[in-house]
Amino acid sequence: MSNLKFNPRTTILLLIILIVTAFRLLVTFNSDELQFANFSSIGAVALFGGAYFKDNLKAYAFPLLSLFLSDFVLYTTIYRKYADLLLVQESWTYLAIALMVLAGRLLLKKVNIANLLASTLVVVLIHWIVSDIGSWYRNPLFTQDLAGFWQCLVKAIPFEVRFLEGTLIYGAILFGAFEILKAKYPVLKLQKQAV
Template identity: 30%
Template sequence: MKTTQWMTLILMVLVAAFSRLIPHPWNFTAIGAMALFGGTYFPSKKLSMVIPLAALFVSDLVLGFHATMLYVYVGFLAVVLLGWTMREGKTFTRVGTMSLVTSAVFFLISNFGVWMMEGLYPKTAQGLVSCYVAGIPFFGNQILGDLFFTAVLFGGYEAIKKFAPDFAVKASA
C-alpha cells in the first residue's frame, strides 16, 4: 500500500476517534459508520476489523473503560462483518439501508451488554425489555449519526476515488 493510501486510512481513524472526544449528542459519532466503511473498503478483512477497533480503543483511552466494553467492541465487529457483504455492489439505497441495519444490530448487542453487566435491570425478560426501552433515546441519535457519517465517509471516499485515485485503497476479499 502506498504512503498516501495509508495516510487516508490513518486520517479516517483519527477523525472517527476524534468524533467521540468532541462535544456531541449522545451516540452521534463516526465510529459506527467507520466500522461499516472499514468492512466495505479496507484492503484486507483483518485490517477492516483492526482499524475501526483501533479508533474505538484510542478514544476509550481518553474516555475511560467500562463494564460493557466487550459488548460494544463485539457490536462494532458485527458492523464490520456486515460491511463485508457490501464489498461489491455499493448503491445509495444499499449503503443507507445497511447503515440502518447496523445501527439496529449495534443497539441490540450493546444494550444486551448493559442488561448483562451493569446491574441496573433484573435478569428477566422484563428487565431486558426495560433496558432496550431505556436505550431508545440513544438509538435515535445513533441512527442519525450513523446515517450522517456513513454519507460523509462513503460519499467522500467515492469522490476521492473519482478525483484523487492515488489516495484511494483498493479493497480485496
C-alpha cells in the same frame, strides 16, 4: 531492495477514519457530558472499514483501534467517573463494532446510497441489541430475564436514535469524502491486490 510499496489507498482510508474519530472527541468534549451520548462516528467507521478495506485484519483492526483510542481519551478525562461501570458494557460494544464491520463487508460490496442506508439500519440494530446486553447483564435496574432485557432495550431507544443520526451523518462524510477522492485521484481505486 524491499518489496514494501507505499499504498496511498490504505493511508487515506486510515487518515479519514482518524479524522472522523477525532470528531467524536470534539463533539463529546464540547457538549454537556451525556448530551450527545451515542451521537458518534463509530458505526460509520465500522461500516467504512468493512466496505473499503479488503484485507480482513485492516478492516477490523482500524475501526476497533479508533474506538479504543477515543474511548481511552474519554475514559481518562470527562467520563472518568463512569469508567468502572462501563468496563463490562464496553466489551459488548467492541463485539458490536466487530459485527458492524462484518455487516459492512457483507452489505457494502457495492457502495451506493441504498446499500449504505440499509447497512446503516443493520448496524444500528446490531448496536442496539448487542451493546445493550452489557447494560442489562447483572444490572440491578433490570430483571435478569427476557422481560428485563426488553425493558433495557426500550430505555435505550433515545440513545439509538442518536446513534442512527451519528451513523448517517458521519457515514455521509466518510463515504462521500472517499468517493470524491477516488473520483479525483484514480490511484485510490481498488487495485487487484488487497488493500
